[in-house]
Amino acid sequence: MLKRLVLSAALGLAALGLQPLDVAAQGSNSGRAICYNCPPEWADWGSQLKAIQAKLGITVPPDNKNSGQAIAALIAEKANPVADVTYLGGIAADPAKDAGVLSPYKPAGWDKIPASLKDPEGFWFTIHSGTLGLFVNTAALRGKPVPQSWADLLKPEYKGMVGYLDPTSAAVGQLGVMAVNLALGGDYGNLDKAIDFYKKLAKNDPIVPKQTSYARVISGEIPILLDYDFNAYRGQYTDKAPVQFVIPKExxxxxxxxxxxxNKGPNAANGKKVLDFVLSPESQAMWGNAFLRPVFAEHLSADAKAKFLPDADYARAKPIDLKQLAGAQKSIIERYKNEVN
Known part of the structure; x- marks a missing residue:
């Protein structure tokens, strides 16, 4: 299934307007590094790219691929690599390693990263994380209470108001299935709890987009979306929208x-400098200011932390097991497609 998804993403690159960067134009500049999947509007990569330019003198062009598209491009370009580094959702980490498109490198600060958040050989490492929950436009609820649990989403009063990204194509959609499954008492090997939940939710006319739908929540088109805390906080504090984040009670x-x-990127030395930078105290603090949890928690400023929900709420959110999630990916897609969709 992973190969089919990667091939599908590769075939769709042209249609999405996301052709690989031109090697001659981009790869020959010694003051440049190419990062795949570093979109300026996501996770405030825009500020990071500016900081890399200012601090390192290295220009990193913005890139709007997602994880699947990034891996597809890296595979397609294996014989003549274009990118120097890549950013990926954790579910794509080992598949990228297994595809042979990554090269081991242990950046400054490597030893401080928890073992579960990095590849032991250095093929990938975590820079920050997000917590999945409910991204709610309170104005769009039209007087209805803000849902506080997964079970609340099944109530008739929220009919046509709940959205989630399509689990057959979006990593956050697949993560949502597993989050619900684990919260309701399931495990990585048995998805019955989640499938039953999504079947019931299907009767409530959910909105199921294929792509990230931040703007649709901000506008109120999707009143409730299964999404990350950093998107909700961005809406609340940066865009001043009537939104809030909820970690379900379960x-x-x-x-x-x-x-x-x-692997064999044209500007590998610059790529390594970029990877060192994203774990630096300055960069880690910037991730926190963009409402992501930096992998080094001590760099989350007090001002940023004050905008997050209390620690007691976050105690309900448990770290995902990336290997078990990747192992369940095929089952998530197939069962959703066959039993829910």
């Missing part, structure tokens, strides 16, 4: 985002 999961050095 529990949820924490999902890491990783980076790695690409």
């Amino acid at each position: 529990g949820s999961v924490v999902f890491p985002y990783v980076m790695g050095l690409t």
